[in-house]
Amino acid sequence: MARTVKGPDARRERWKGHREQRRAEFVEATIAAVAKKGPDVGMDDVAAEAGVSKPVLYRHFTDKSDLYLAVGQKATELLMDRMGPALAADGPIRDRIERIVDAYLSVIEDNPNLYRFVVKGSFVDRPVEKDVVQEDKDLIATTLARILGEYMRAYEMDSGGAEPWAHALVGMVQNAGDWWLDRQTMSRANLSSYLATIIWHAIDGLLRSAGVQADPAMPLTTPLRLVD
């Protein structure tokens, strides 16, 4: 018997953490470069910003769209870190709505350049196969649909329309957010409250038309998680 069981060469494992850290580093460099030189930076710019030459970049990212995707995932992280708790939080429905909306607005307020960069997506030339923005929206919409469905069922209504509802809500908040981000003519708190009011009224109206008298302070017992 020649050798013991072929354990994986430790040299292969040694860098596992390092590689990830390096990728994160380049993602940060991209964000910084975008902040400096606008959204149409090139790979050379990013490499320069990271203090490195292009081929190094390509050791860590297969191509431009891979880098874009990584930036998108970073942004998703920032978003979900705040949206998650807001979506999962229990409590009176009217408060939940406002908290969710405000969580979203706070993220784009704190990272306007990153937000625009990711959403515009003009960094990648060819259409990218994995649409980060769409995925995020879908994830949030799915979660919302569950909340809405549960709420409707709590009042013994048909919850069938929860899905279009959820997508409508997502688009509504996003577009209002875009508008607000460009010309900041009102405070974030004001807009959150305003949007929450609209949303609550729409829900309330649906319930009324189903013959239910809703209570904006009614708490829902089941907390919801963001992902299955």
Place this chain on the structure above:
Amino acid sequence: MARTVKGPDARRERWKGHREQRRAEFVEATIAAVAKKGPDVGMDDVAAEAGVSKPVLYRHFTDKSDLYLAVGQKATELLMDRMGPALAADGPIRDRIERIVDAYLSVIEDNPNLYRFVVKGSFVDRPVEKDVVQEDKDLIATTLARILGEYMRAYEMDSGGAEPWAHALVGMVQNAGDWWLDRQTMSRANLSSYLATIIWHAIDGLLRSAGVQADPAMPLTTPLRLVD
């Protein structure tokens, strides 16, 4: 006095109409090429589709983004041709809402490829200075803000929030439309009615909270035009 007043050389005027027609022709070719080869066609493809070589294309469009813009304007035209009447139409508010929503949905239903091409905007590499989609959305939102403002004033309410409202509505309908366009799980009429119900309830709720008893059948007298 050597000669009469220097009339413009007729040779310069002779082509005026022709040039426009030619541009339109290339716009159509672009749309056709996109339908055939997907959204990431090149200028060569477009030229080939038009049965012509690249430099000819560049005699009519300064660059790729100019062509994209022209396609966008064509799409705007299609959109406004249906949205305009719907926005301008007089009548009970609930019906107006549904008609506006349905007008929008009918356009994207009839031209899904064109719609996606223009909205995605991956045809242009560098970010284009004039954002057709944003302009359309702003135009519609502005018009909506006027309708809402007028409606609110009719009930003697403060019409200050009409603008965020309008942008929220635009985003709502667009995103719900996108969702519907991808997985067509319900009829257009159903979705229109559904969205209109949501919107109406939201408006109604606002009015209620202002102590007004609204009537969904109340007509507004002033018809509104799309542009100033």
Place this chain on the structure above:
DNA sequence: AAGTAACCGTTACCTCAAGTAACACTTACC
């Protein structure tokens, strides 16, 4: 101690699509 698998990094190149130069032909106004 020697070998090697992973990384570090560079300069110089390839490729492909956008956009241009240069050239030749056609039409109809002057």
Place this chain on the structure above:
DNA sequence: GGTAAGTGTTACTTGAGGTAACGGTTACTT
């Protein structure tokens, strides 16, 4: 007949994404 607009072509330049080929460093393996 001259000329200002258009018709069109092939062959080129340019710029950014992406790669080849080279050499150095670290630390695990034998």
